[in-house]
Amino acid sequence: MNKESQKEGFPITALRETNVLLSLHHPNIVRVYEMVTGSSLDKIYMVMEYFDADLKSTISHLKARGEAFGTAEVKCLMLQLLRAVEHLHRRWYVHRDLKTSNLLYNRAGKLAICDFGLARRYEDPIRPYTRLVVTLWYRPPELLLGARTYATEVDMWSVGCIFGELLLGEPLFQGQGEIEQLGKIFSLLGAPTEERWPGWSELSGAKTLKWRGGATSRLAEMFPSTSFSGKPVLSKLGLDLLTGLLTLDPTRRLSAAGALAHAWFDEFPLPKRQDEMPAPPDERAHHR
Template structure:
């Protein structure tokens, strides 16, 4: 806070606001907001959860372990319930990735890190396309679209689905163009015929992309993905955002409910030592497999281009006391 010249940062207000509005069993639980000895340090107090999925998958891969299909289905159902709940409450997460998904010792998945989340409305306003960590960023964002909605989170869910199955990132691009090329090479290059409005996107107007005519996703997951699973993944990774499946619809897909193996009960998940129990305090995530950093949500609010100066329903003072000298009311 000592670096802030204009009071409490709007991005932090937005993060707290969306976290509190989005409370759900599969979303990190906010207990309170507290301050340190004076007002220059403010903390969000949340429940402790033992693992983040990214670090856990790295540890499992080193031991040549992977999630069973029943475990993948359970994780996906919990993720879909969380994101569907956010979307039902008009919240976009805008940074879904495995390192922002936490897993407890009792097999409960929780979505965390709401630093880029924001409320949205209808009709849609123009927002910055520089959101979502690169490997999980939807093609419409990579191609410069400023009007977007819940479909950007759905794309991230599809990429996470592939990562849970393969135990490695699905599209680990080194730059935005490299990311697009990796997506096009795997799924085929889009066109105006399958994605109306594609030719009008800013990046498409000034870039010539290599033509990849075929979708190779089935070959990549042939040993791990049934026909129904492949259909679901293609619904997540549909180019045209208006045709992409919603999280609520995906929850009822046959892949989860009418084929073996069934999702396992969360309590049946195996347990692993928590990162905090690592006696040497050494990070167990390999640097080459770390996703790039997410776009900055708090550093330069004006650069984000989201012209929403008010946070509806959020103000300080007059509320129940949540910490020394700091009051909140919603």
């Protein structure tokens, strides 16, 4: 570990995560009960709320059994996620690494965001930050194209990716590098234009990008309202919410508060109760 990533022997990311978690209190953000020191000052432990598994392993567990989260269950999970993200953003924090492996899940059907090592407070006016944040498959197109001035909208793109993953049973965009990741995004959502995303061509990465695909979104093909081929279905309202989250232009992307108020959550089937949600895999069984 280099000197820049430590402060007197203590990792900066761990210090940042500790500060953020101790300042946030929400049912869907993992709770820190106390800090414990070990035999020396560089051994510091966080005593945290216990969860059985994470959402990524739960999705894989269901898929291995030929199952998937139903619409009512996806609504339950998305509401919990959005409430936590709305709380985070209202407190002037941006997570910068939302993904299914950073969403804990327990047998009571409760979801909680964890891993705040990349989280930070943001300011108004927004100032430049590093673009090397957010795991590649959940990273928004503006960061892939070199943007450094950003705030909560980067989290909302990740929320859209998680929404799609809950429906598909696998990540939406699985690129092997930044260029391939952009290609997968534009292939599904359509290429950026000045009409769809004003100012995108001024980003540093846009000057070297040559994308020849069309500008039409294929989200409705991937998530039809009815399906006889086994594709995951999504109502028109659900598609509208997903489209709002996966909007190329970050200034037009849905906020957490806007997503929470979306009519999709009020249409049938209604969100499932937490105590009726599928159980996560028993991680302890894998270590016996």
